Structures are given as C-alpha cells and as structure tokens.
Amino acid sequence: MSGIIVFLMISIGRGIAVQLAKCGAKVLALDVTKESLDKLKAEMPEIDIINVDLCDWTATKEAIKKAYPIDLLVNSAGVGSIVTLMEVTEEKYNVIFNVNVKALIxxxxxxxxxxxxxxxxxxxxxxxxxAAIAALPNHTLYSASKAAVDAFTRAVAMDFGRNGIRINSVNPTVVMTDLGRRFWSDPVLAEPMLAKIPLNSVAPTCFRT
Structure with missing residues (x-):
C-alpha cells in the first residue's frame, strides 16, 4: 500500500503518517514547513518527505506526481481562524480557503x-x-471552509464510487494539536465547547507513538 499524507504543522496528519508507516505502508508526507518534515523524518526514516507550499497549485501537483502510484490519500492540512463576519478580509479569506479547500481539491x-x-x-x-455541522461563535471562515470540504467529499464520492474510489470525511471536535491549543487553551472559549461534549474533555493527542 502506498499512501500520501498531506498535512500542515498539525499532529493529526503527523500521527496518521506515523501509524501508517508502522503498519507497513509506504508513506509520503507533504508539508509547507521544512522543520516539521525534518522532525518526522528523524522519528520515522522510512517516511518520504516533500517540502512544498500546498497553496501553489502547480508545485503541489508536480510533487504528488513524483510519488505515483498512490492508493491512499489523507488530506489533513488545515488552518483555523477566529473571526466574525465583520472581521473578514480578502486576505483572511484567501488564507483559510487556499489551504482548507483549494489545496485539498x-x-x-x-x-x-x-x-x-x-x-x-x-x-x-x-x-x-x-464546525462544518454545528455552528461555533466567531468561526465564520473556518466553518464555511470545512462545510465546503464536506460538500466536496460527498460530490466526489458520488462521481467516483463506481470506479472503486472511496472518499469520506472525518469530523473531529476538539483535538489538542498545536492548532487546537492556540484556540482552546483559553477557558472562556473552551468551556462552552466542553459543555457540548458528553465526556467533558477534548482529545489530548491523536495517536500514541
């Protein structure tokens, strides 16, 4: 099995890459941050890495083509933003949608x-x-981008299921990745979210390594 993990400085994708490699998959990890890739390579030398700006359409395509053939893809690149509608700017929109939607597509x-x-x-x-399903305060752009991911996933599943290509989305709540800590370490923000979680706790990590 040959798999490609596309991630961006977050431990969800990193954890998946490590676990797949431990299961014997040939893994290629893409990230915009060289330091993140170097740390992953030091931990798991069998994982191949490519440093590429995922928002660069052509460079990303060429990087992936070098890894052909590919049987498995995990799109875990993502960026977050806590903004209200009135705080949205074109720049903020582009940052969120270029990574969360454009790169994924x-x-x-x-x-x-x-x-x-x-x-x-x-x-x-x-x-x-x-956030794609349940409204969160001050998550205008992030929620919209993840809703786009879900809609895209359903459409592609319908188009290519007949070809034996399965595509699904996973919708976690709060995972304390580096990205998660940036937003949910503040008790004022975290308490309303915790109240909606039956166990009243967030996921501390993705995988034990």
Missing part, C-alpha cells in the same frame, strides 16, 4: 487522476471538522 484531483489512469481502487480521507 487540487491534491484530491491529482491522486484520483492517477487512480483512474491505473484503473485502480483507492481510498481518500478528508479531515474536516464538527
């Missing part, structure tokens, strides 16, 4: 293109968020 298209060329089945998992 580009990577998915490139991988499916290879699967179709090989007439091979495949599996794609998109890391979305509960």
């Amino acid at each position: 580009n990577v998915t298209r490139t991988v499916i293109e290879n699967l179709l060329d090989r007439k091979s089945p495949g599996a794609i998992v998109n890391i979305s968020s509960q």
Whole structure:
C-alpha cells in the first residue's frame, strides 16, 4: 500500500503518517514547513518527505506526481481562524480557503487522476471538522471552509464510487494539536465547547507513538 499524507504543522496528519508507516505502508508526507518534515523524518526514516507550499497549485501537483502510484490519500492540512463576519478580509479569506479547500481539491484531483489512469481502487480521507455541522461563535471562515470540504467529499464520492474510489470525511471536535491549543487553551472559549461534549474533555493527542 502506498499512501500520501498531506498535512500542515498539525499532529493529526503527523500521527496518521506515523501509524501508517508502522503498519507497513509506504508513506509520503507533504508539508509547507521544512522543520516539521525534518522532525518526522528523524522519528520515522522510512517516511518520504516533500517540502512544498500546498497553496501553489502547480508545485503541489508536480510533487504528488513524483510519488505515483498512490492508493491512499489523507488530506489533513488545515488552518483555523477566529473571526466574525465583520472581521473578514480578502486576505483572511484567501488564507483559510487556499489551504482548507483549494489545496485539498487540487491534491484530491491529482491522486484520483492517477487512480483512474491505473484503473485502480483507492481510498481518500478528508479531515474536516464538527464546525462544518454545528455552528461555533466567531468561526465564520473556518466553518464555511470545512462545510465546503464536506460538500466536496460527498460530490466526489458520488462521481467516483463506481470506479472503486472511496472518499469520506472525518469530523473531529476538539483535538489538542498545536492548532487546537492556540484556540482552546483559553477557558472562556473552551468551556462552552466542553459543555457540548458528553465526556467533558477534548482529545489530548491523536495517536500514541
């Protein structure tokens, strides 16, 4: 099994990459941050890494093509933003949607293109968020971007299921990644969210390594 993990400085994708490698998968990890990739490579030398700006459409496509053939894709790149509608600017919009939506669509298209060329089945998992389903205060852009991920996932599943290509989204609530800590370490923000979680706690980590 050959898999590609697309992640961005967050431990969800990193944890998935490590666990897949431990299960014997050939893993390629893409990230915009070289330091994150170097740390991953030091921990798991068998994982191949490529440092690429995921918002660069052409560079990302070329990086992925070097990894062909690919049977499994995990899209876990994501950025967050706590803004109200009246705080939204074009720049803030582009930052969120370029990573959370544009990059995901580009990577998915490139991988499916290879699967179709090989007439091979495949599996794609998109890391979305509960914010796509349940409204959160001051998450205007983030919620909209993750709702786009869910809608995209459903549409692609309908189009390519007949080809044996499965695509699903996973919608976690709060995971204390570096990104999660930035937003949920503040008790004022965290308490209303915790009240909605039956266990009254967040996920402390993704995988034990």
